[in-house]
Amino acid sequence: MSSTPGTPTAPGTPTAPGTPGSPVIGVLALQGDVREHMAALAAADAAAVPVRRAADLAAVDGLVIPGGESTTISKLAVQFGLMEPLRAAVRDGLPVYGTCAGLIMLADKILDPRSGQETFGGIDMIVRRNAFGRQNESFEALVDVTGVPGGPVEGVFIRAPWVESVGAGVEVLAEHRGHIVAVRQGRVMATSFHPELTGDHRVHELFVHTVRTGS
Ligand SMILES: NC(=O)CC[C@H](N)C(=O)O
Numbered sequence: 001m002s003s004t005p006g007t008p009t010a011p012g013t014p015t016a017p018g019t020p021g022s023p024v025i026g027v028l029a030l031q032g033d034v035r036e037h038m039a040a041l042a043a044a045d046a047a048a049v050p051v052r053r054a055a056d057l058a059a060v061d062g063l064v065i066p067g068g069e070s071t072t073i074s075k076l077a078v079q080f081g082l083m084e085p086l087r088a089a090v091r092d093g094l095p096v097y098g099t100c101a102g103l104i105m106l107a108d109k110i111l112d113p114r115s116g117q118e119t120f121g122g123i124d125m126i127v128r129r130n131a132f133g134r135q136n137e138s139f140e141a142l143v144d145v146t147g148v149p150g151g152p153v154e155g156v157f158i159r160a161p162w163v164e165s166v167g168a169g170v171e172v173l174a175e176h177r178g179h180i181v182a183v184r185q186g187r188v189m190a191t192s193f194h195p196e197l198t199g200d201h202r203v204h205e206l207f208v209h210t211v212r213t214g215s
Contacts, residue, residue: 023211026051026060028086030076032068032101036196037204044204046211054085062211063089067100067158067194070129071114074105083118090122095187095214097207103183103190104129104161111164122188124167131162131179132192143193145182146173148202155181155193162192187214 022045027037029050041048041064051057063086065073077083090096090106098106105119107127132139138159142152155176163180166172173189174182181192187210195203 022047023061023208024049024059025062025064025208025211026056027064027066028073028082028102030080030082031072032066033194033196034066036194037064037066037099040196040201040204041208043201044208046204046208052080054081057085057089057094060094062095062097062207064207065096065098065102065105065120066196067102070101070104070110070119071117073101074116074118077105077120078118083120086120090120090188093187095207095211096120096122096189097204097210098188098190099194099196100158100160100192103127103163103192106188106190107163108167123183123185123190124170125180125183125185126164127161128164129161130159131164132157132160135159141176143174143176143181145191145203145206146171147184147206150202153195153200153203154198155191155195156197157181157193160192 025041025046026049027034029052038048104127106122107119107125108121109126111126111128139157141155143155144152170183170185172180183190
């Protein structure tokens with residue numbers, strides 16, 4: 001691979017194709033930390049490509065929705081004609097992984113949405129935005145994530161949401177301070193925190209495994 005972990009690739013530039021047979025994973029490139037996810041996916045042996053329009057979805061085996069600001073991602077997804085195609089893709093079984101604002105975008109319901117704020121949905125959960133506090137209350141913490149071998153991961157929480165409640169079909173993968181911060185429902189997973197900022201690619205490897213195996 002020519003992409004080096006920690007050397008983010010410019011948005012719009014596909015990363016190295018990985019080894020033969022590597023899955024192609026899109027990163028929703030409307031807003032947020034797109035380059036960091038592309039670098040983490042490349043390090044986890046996937047070929048990462050930016051996704052900006054509905055037609056791009058046809059070329060990917062999985063999709064990452066980065067952190068950023070969920071109200072902005074929601075607005076841009078409508079403007080770029082991606083809201084309905086993405087909802088349909090999730091419904092049709094596309095593996096998707098959302099971090100932070102991406103977790104919010106995958107929630108079937110937001111407890112405290114801004115007016116007009118929409119989500120793609122896919123996980124039967126209710127999320128609370130900015131639940132861990134504002135920007136200056138951002139923090140890092142070690143988090144044990146079910147399915148991630150080798151000990152806890154460093155979780156970076158930036159204006160992070162938590163999951164207020166989940167439906168019966170949702171698996172809780174991690175909690176922090178008594179609040180749910182990582183979940184999975186079928187092929188859709190989400191974390192309140194940002195593993196793409198740490199240089200530890202194990203959460204991305206878990207997602208790449210889901211994309212490869214379909215489970
Ligand atoms: N780091 C983040 O993605 C912050 C998410 C932000 N609080 C939101 O509501 O979208």
